[in-house]
Amino acid sequence: PRTSVITGSASGIGKATRELLEGRGERVIGVDIHDADVVADLATTDGRTAMVDAVRTAAGGSIDAVYAVAGLALPAPATVAVNYFGTVATLEGLRPLLAGSDAPRALLVSSMAALMATDDELVALLAAGDEPAALARAEVLAKEPAATGQLIYSSTKLGLSRWVRRRAAAGEWAGAGIPLNAVSPGIIATPMTADLIATPEGREALLGIVPMPLNGIAEPIVVARLLAWLNSPDNTHLCGQVIYVDGGSDVVLRGDSV
Numbered sequence: 001p002r003t004s005v006i007t008g009s010a011s012g013i014g015k016a017t018r019e020l021l022e023g024r025g026e027r028v029i030g031v032d033i034h035d036a037d038v039v040a041d042l043a044t045t046d047g048r049t050a051m052v053d054a055v056r057t058a059a060g061g062s063i064d065a066v067y068a069v070a071g072l073a074l075p076a077p078a079t080v081a082v083n084y085f086g087t088v089a090t091l092e093g094l095r096p097l098l099a100g101s102d103a104p105r106a107l108l109v110s111s112m113a114a115l116m117a118t119d120d121e122l123v124a125l126l127a128a129g130d131e132p133a134a135l136a137r138a139e140v141l142a143k144e145p146a147a148t149g150q151l152i153y154s155s156t157k158l159g160l161s162r163w164v165r166r167r168a169a170a171g172e173w174a175g176a177g178i179p180l181n182a183v184s185p186g187i188i189a190t191p192m193t194a195d196l197i198a199t200p201e202g203r204e205a206l207l208g209i210v211p212m213p214l215n216g217i218a219e220p221i222v223v224a225r226l227l228a229w230l231n232s233p234d235n236t237h238l239c240g241q242v243i244y245v246d247g248g249s250d251v252v253l254r255g256d257s258v
């Protein structure tokens with residue numbers, strides 16, 4: 001059976017993915033800040049290093065797939081640390097462990113929020129890989145009105161989608177036989193969105209910003225099924241894509257751009 005590592009495995013999309021894979025008889029090493037096989041704080045460099053070490057030990061040296069799902073939606077610098085730098089460190093740190101697999105796969109979870117307003121300065125600092133400066137910029141944005149705080153989240157997700165586009169064709173990914181992709185969900189019913197979608201008024205307001213003409217707000221299993229296919233041996237050629245599983249938000253917002 002394949003061995004997969006899932007960050008954010010304790011809740012929401014990560015948890016649904018874990019249950020789906022385990023239901024198929026696959027082995028999952030869950031990573032999270034609580035209730036996981038490997039408990040680690042992906043907001044810190046020490047936590048990221050400890051996570052890679054613990055996964056290597058738990059896996060016995062080799063893994064088949066990485067699902068970088070963990071994320072935060074707080075209008076705070078921690079969102080930059082977890083969403084962008086924690087995700088990139090997860091994929092880069094665990095990549096060597098994929099070398100022993102005959103069907104290595106990797107993906108991250110971005111968001112359709114990447115299509116919303118973002119902060120150019122923060123996005124540029126993410127592209128430069130400058131964590132201290134990116135955290136400092138987020139500190140400034142966090143002190144501004146709530147609408148500006150949302151820029152932190154959307155900027156981290158734009159940064160992640162672009163990171164996949166920049167890295168996927170490189171020697172260490174495609175060149176090493178590893179498809180690397182991003183999945184961008186629309187609104188998914190998880191603890192991350194629970195407060196926002198608890199009332200009909202809340203749901204209506206959110207769907208006004210994130211239109212989902214096809215079937216509306218989705219359950220996390222919907223995303224999990226796509227993640228599981230992308231990271232399965234069946235995916236031999238889907239590479240460097242940012243796939244929207246969003247009930248149509250992307251087509252509503254971006255029309256016929258491709």
Ligand code: NAD
Pocket residue numbers: 007008009010011012013014031032033034040041042043069070071072073082109110111112113184185186187188189190191192193
């Ligand atoms: P969730 O809050 O249910 O799960 C996120 C998990 O990440 C939690 O278990 C949490 O403990 C973990 N995590 C947070 N900080 C961490 C840290 N420092 N170290 C380790 N683990 C940490 O949310 P979800 O909706 O399942 O989100 C999963 C991913 O999907 C996130 O990247 C999120 O941005 C993305 N996403 C969610 C939605 C949505 O509508 N729910 C939409 C688009 C994208």
